[in-house]
Amino acid sequence: MQKNPVELILKKRNGEILTQSDIEWFFSLYHQGNLPEYQMSAMLMAMYFNPLNAEELAALCHTMIYSGEVVDLRTISKPKIDKHSTGGIGDKTSLILAPIVASLGIAVPMISGRGLGHTGGTLDKLESIPGFNVNLSLNEFKGQLQTVGCGLIGQTKEIAPLDKSLYALRDVTATVESIPLIAASIMSKKIASGLDGLVLDVKTGSGAFMKDLHQARSLAKTLISIAKSYEKSCSVFITDMNEPLGYAVGNWLEVQECIACLQGKPVPDLMEVSLTLSGAMVQLSGKCETLEEGVALSREQIKNGEAWEKFLEIVQSQGGDTAMLQSPQNYPQSKHRLDIPASETGFIQTIDAQTVGFCAMQLGAGRQTIQDKIDPKAGIVFHKKCGDEVVKGEKILTVHTGKSDVVEQVTKRMESALVISPKKVEAVSKIIEKIPMNNEK
Numbered sequence: 056m057q058k059n060p061v062e063l064i065l066k067k068r069n070g071e072i073l074t075q076s077d078i079e080w081f082f083s084l085y086h087q088g089n090l091p092e093y094q095m096s097a098m099l100m101a102m103y104f105n106p107l108n109a110e111e112l113a114a115l116c117h118t119m120i121y122s123g124e125v126v127d128l129r130t131i132s133k134p135k136i137d138k139h140s141t142g143g144i145g146d147k148t149s150l151i152l153a154p155i156v157a158s159l160g161i162a163v164p165m166i167s168g169r170g171l172g173h174t175g176g177t178l179d180k181l182e183s184i185p186g187f188n189v190n191l192s193l194n195e196f197k198g199q200l201q202t203v204g205c206g207l208i209g210q211t212k213e214i215a216p217l218d219k220s221l222y223a224l225r226d227v228t229a230t231v232e233s234i235p236l237i238a239a240s241i242m243s244k245k246i247a248s249g250l251d252g253l254v255l256d257v258k259t260g261s262g263a264f265m266k267d268l269h270q271a272r273s274l275a276k277t278l279i280s281i282a283k284s285y286e287k288s289c290s291v292f293i294t295d296m297n298e299p300l301g302y303a304v305g306n307w308l309e310v311q312e313c314i315a316c317l318q319g320k321p322v323p324d325l326m327e328v329s330l331t332l333s334g335a336m337v338q339l340s341g342k343c344e345t346l347e348e349g350v351a352l353s354r355e356q357i358k359n360g361e362a363w364e365k366f367l368e369i370v371q372s373q374g375g376d377t378a379m380l381q382s383p384q385n386y387p388q389s390k391h392r393l394d395i396p397a398s399e400t401g402f403i404q405t406i407d408a409q410t411v412g413f414c415a416m417q418l419g420a421g422r423q424t425i426q427d428k429i430d431p432k433a434g435i436v437f438h439k440k441c442g443d444e445v446v447k448g449e450k451i452l453t454v455h456t457g458k459s460d461v462v463e464q465v466t467k468r469m470e471s472a473l474v475i476s477p478k479k480v481e482a483v484s485k486i487i488e489k490i491p492m493n494n495e496k
């Protein structure tokens with residue numbers, strides 16, 4: 056029987072189950088440019104309210120993977136391990152762990168995204184490095200993996216192109232926060248990229264798409280079930296995203312923080328997450344038995360300078376200006392830099408990550424519409440983190456922007472994002488839990 060888009064939207068809207076052929080037909084039609092965005096938007100909203108079951112999700116993931124090609128990386132003899140995060144604020148771990156892992160002789164075929172909603176994106180951070188090219192062709196990407204051991208790129212037209220168009224549409228139609236849609240989006244591009252193993256960082260908290268632990272666990276389990284069905288090994292961690300990760304939020308500001316970390320500066324929460332994830336990547340590669348050994352090997356790569364050297368090599372081979380990385384003080388600064396002081400004496404209890412994400416976006420670090428151009432210099436630098444003691448009037452953060460008209464509003468919003476407690480507050484571990492896949496050590 057001839058299918059009709061309106062009937063399928065109606066079916067899903069009314070809570071009925073779509074067949075595999077319904078899903079393949081509807082999404083392929085859109086991918087071929089024969090279904091308008093308003094009908095796809097309506098379907099995504101129906102799927103948001105009536106989440107896909109396991110069979111529907113498998114059909115969607117399959118359609119997304121095969122909307123392009125599944126990259127064949129068999130010519131690269133090293134194990135190929137990637138990491139993906141569900142998105143957060145100040146989440147710059149990719150820039151730290153990719154060179155760590157590549158410097159250990161493991162290939163890192165990293166296909167990243169741009170900022171989505173209030174969260175930042177690895178591609179935007181990389182592009183803040185003058186000259187850095189994230190648009191390598193598939194052949195250049197393979198060459199980069201062969202020679203340097205790591206490629207940091209955006210989705211090419213070959214890799215899950217349907218995810219790319221749906222991702223942009225979901226961003227502007229309030230349909231991001233759906234567990235099956237997020238799972239299909241992440242896993243389709245990862246499976247299509249030809250990797251052997253994947254470490255997943257599922258973020259939970261105010262700045263994450265999964266606001267509570269229950270949702271995060273459910274997403275983690277859904278991601279694992281897809282990995283299993285494609286016979287990919289994976290490790291999943293649930294990590295805290297109630298406060299921004301590290302001190303910097305905003306593209307170049309974050310790159311600068313990564314440079315410092317790769318040179319050995321201790322940023323406890325950021326390094327805790329980066330080293331745990333890189334340790335898990337090393338473990339998945341088979342280079343060590345346990346996560347602890349993977350973390351120790353990763354830590355050593357920072358100490359001996361090899362991770363920093365590898366980062367310079369990656370940046371250079373992708374056209375980036377390594378002189379700027381070596382002398383970050385030469386990077387232009389935002390015209391407006393304003394300090395926000397503590398309103399009282401006490402201990403920082405909350406720095407609300409979601410508000411920070413929206414403020415950073417308003418300052419120019421993210422896009423409010425698809426057409427917006429990012430200001431790489433814009434963002435927020437914290438001088439204090441949760442658990443730190445502050446004295447009234449002491450500087451807590453500095454906003455950086457080129458837009459004088461947003462400073463007042465952002466200052467007010469940022470003040471509302473901070474809670475200072477008279478009682479001592481303990482800084483908590485950012486690693487909430489590891490979700491086991493098989494019989495892991």
Ligand code: URA
Pocket residue numbers: 140141142168171222231236237238240241
């Ligand atoms: N990251 C992705 O790759 N896709 C989503 O839908 C959300 C986060």
